[in-house]
Amino acid sequence: MMQYRTRIKVCGLTRLEDVHATAAAGADAIGLVFYPKSARCVSLEQARVLRQAMPALADVVALFVNAEPDHVRQVIEQVQPDILQFHGDESPDYCRQFGRRYMRAFRVGGPGLDTPENVRAACLEFPDASAWLFDSYSAGYGGSGRSFDFALLDVLRADQNARPVVLAGGLNAQSVADAMARLRPYAVDVSSGVEVSPGVKSPERVAEFIAAVGQADAAARSSC
């Protein structure tokens, strides 16, 4: 079935002005990083302010990497994100324990995620995820600005049990159309590609990225 439009998440926001610009440009979701080793990590207090600035009908995603469950609960209680994103080595039971919608990220190209078969097997362990997010492998866990070999996801496209695919990793206004044409993801996720420096977004690059996704969707519709 042809989908009407590709959803857009902009990840790693730390500043109020970037939330305003990203929402105004038409993003469907923003991601707040709660991973202390990331340059984009936000405090609970910062996150509450950023969350409050998001308009209705646009989601706030809380991103964690192998966090203590109590930390996740604290963020849920105090920030009230719309959805959780687990970007580390979290197990299915770990992801489910919060009783919230979640996206599970897979760091493609890394250990155990380097063939189409093992990528598929890893994904199928998370049948209750609201989406499977694919990012490139990096030692720092994410936000690396690097892409990965899309052929590793080909097998998922025909899988009836596949969850909605969120494509991340090295996307920018120049590369996103080709990536969308190749994989037809449910959503795309960008961080470094719309930044001036880690955690500091460029309103122009965010707007260019969102326009490029819209143009790619329009091109796909007109070719149907």
Ligand SMILES: O=C(O)c1ccccc1NCC(=O)[C@H](O)[C@H](O)COP(=O)(O)O
């Ligand atoms: O942004 C981070 O610093 C980060 C750290 C640890 C895990 C995930 C992290 N970010 C995730 C994202 O921003 C995106 O989901 C994805 O990695 C895209 O990043 P990019 O390649 O920079 O567009």
